[in-house]
Amino acid sequence: MLDFVFLDLPGPVWLIAVLAVTSMGISKGGFGSGMNVISTPLLALFIEPVLAAAIMLPLLIVMDALGNRAYWRRWHLPTVRSLVLPMLAGVVVGIVLFTMVDPNWLRILLALVAFYVLFDRWGISRALGLSAKKARQDTPTPGGIIAWILGGLLGITSTIAHAGGAAGSAYLLRFNFDKTTFQATTILTFTIVNLMKLPFYIAIGSIPLSTLTLSAVLLPVAVVAMLLGVVLHRIMPERPFFILMEVALFVTASKLMWDGVTGLLN
Numbered sequence: 001m002l003d004f005v006f007l008d009l010p011g012p013v014w015l016i017a018v019l020a021v022t023s024m025g026i027s028k029g030g031f032g033s034g035m036n037v038i039s040t041p042l043l044a045l046f047i048e049p050v051l052a053a054a055i056m057l058p059l060l061i062v063m064d065a066l067g068n069r070a071y072w073r074r075w076h077l078p079t080v081r082s083l084v085l086p087m088l089a090g091v092v093v094g095i096v097l098f099t100m101v102d103p104n105w106l107r108i109l110l111a112l113v114a115f116y117v118l119f120d121r122w123g124i125s126r127a128l129g130l131s132a133k134k135a136r137q138d139t140p141t142p143g144g145i146i147a148w149i150l151g152g153l154l155g156i157t158s159t160i161a162h163a164g165g166a167a168g169s170a171y172l173l174r175f176n177f178d179k180t181t182f183q184a185t186t187i188l189t190f191t192i193v194n195l196m197k198l199p200f201y202i203a204i205g206s207i208p209l210s211t212l213t214l215s216a217v218l219l220p221v222a223v224v225a226m227l228l229g230v231v232l233h234r235i236m237p238e239r240p241f242f243i244l245m246e247v248a249l250f251v252t253a254s255k256l257m258w259d260g261v262t263g264l265l266n
Contacts, residue, residue, distance in 0.1 A: 013046045022225040028063045029229020040162045054211040059222040064191035070230045071184035082142035083151040087193045090155020095200045107260030114253035117170040139176045169249045179241040
């Protein structure tokens with residue numbers, strides 16, 4: 001089953017693959033990582049989930065390279081550093097749990113964390129007395145227990161289904177970055193986590209050579225979508241950008257919660 005010729009896929013599956021890669025590229029190019037949650041699951045509707053993840057990983061690494069070139073040195077390095085060890089721990093745990101734990105529980109946990117971060121950002125947590133944060137303008141210091149929780153979840157969910165966007169956005173939205181620093185920091189963070197998990201994927205045989213055929217054919221789509229995302233990022237004003245990020249994170253968390261609950265019920 002792992003060794004079939006992807007070029008023989010029917011037309012509708014090719015269309016879905018193009019849509020999935022386009023969504024991923026535009027999101028990574030200009031709009032953080034919270035908007036790409038549908039990409040791998042969309043492809044997994046027609047291709048085995050493990051194979052869908054294998055197809056996406058080489059494309060993600062190429063997109064990361066393009067993104068880092070477009071936003072070179074615009075990132076906030078202390079924030080990225082605060083996530084390196086938690087992400088590495090999460091990747092290792094994700095590989096161990098890959099076939100042992102129902103990922104639906106992880107989806108639910110990540111959705112709850114994302115909802116809490118959004119409610120805190122919107123002032124709902126403070127109104128309910130659930131947050132010690134005094135003002136939205138207070139910028140926390142990178143690191144600490146939050147970095148380990150969200151960085152670990154980022155590593156785990158990124159390893160299992162390239163779905164670390166919710167954890168990444170939840171962590172980075174806590175800081176008062178401008179839109180380009182937010183975007184550059186996101187791309188560098190996911191560059192590191194994707195490179196971390198690549199050798200593990202290869203070691204456990206999760207990237208069969210047959211998937212590279214489709215990855216190569218979809219590469220031009222990934223490049224064009226990534227560049228389109230960069231252009232859209234540059235022309236979008238600051239406030240609408242962060243409103244879009246918050247909406248994307250809310251939609252992502254809602255989808256994760258829905259997928260997790262329905263998956264457990266089924």
